[in-house]
């Protein structure tokens with residue numbers, strides 16, 4: 001049964017890798033002449049209202065996010081998480097992931113039972129790990145390849161991802177009953193908000209300014225396709241760029257899926 005599961009997962013990963021290779025090739029040959037289709041709407045970085053301007057459902061500020069997550073969810077990019085579609089701009093898909101991660105933090109804080117807190121923390125680890133890998137296999141290499149002048153900001157983004165992966169790995173090793181858990185998830189929250197703020201104010205505006213509307217949709221397709229090989233756990237020692245990252249991610253995804261299956265069995269027992 002386990003072997004069949006692994007074989008099925010390996011086949012899915014192989015198929016996703018093939019699709020990724022085809023898509024990358026298609027992107028490389030995309031005509032630059034389509035630039036006239038570029039969106040005329042300049043990307044605006046999210047405005048995070050001040051705490052005084054937004055009410056939150058918490059009487060006390062959260063220990064970990066100090067209420068910031070409740071403010072951020074009201075920013076101008078808030079949207080329904082069920083509305084992602086196959087023909088959506090990669091920018092919208094990334095914003096969607098960011099809002100989803102914020103919502104998971106909110107659920108973690110709202111939970112009273114240890115088991116519920118653990119469940120939301122595990123979901124958060126999965127969500128953030130996949131999100132970072134999807135970015136590293138889609139927009140980051142694309143921007144470096146097509147717009148070398150953005151390589152500095154992209155490299156900085158990868159460095160920020162690394163810090164997030166290291167803190168997520170520390171969180172992944174302990175459970176909610178560990179006295180270090182709260183402090184560790186606070187670090188993850190800090191890393192994540194930094195990632196979101198920086199990406200939404202630097203990388204995404206540059207991407208939206210430089211890429212055509214058609215390229216943004218194509219990148220959106222890649223962003224969704226690579227989810228099949230995006231690891232669900234942090235791997236701070238794995239490569240984050242190039243073919244090496246794709247190969248490492250595909251392998252890690254298989255192992256992570258097995259670990260996730262074990263984890264969900266444990267969660268059911270609680």
Ligand SMILES: [Zn+2]
Nearest residue numbers: 094131135199
């Ligand atoms: Zn992001």
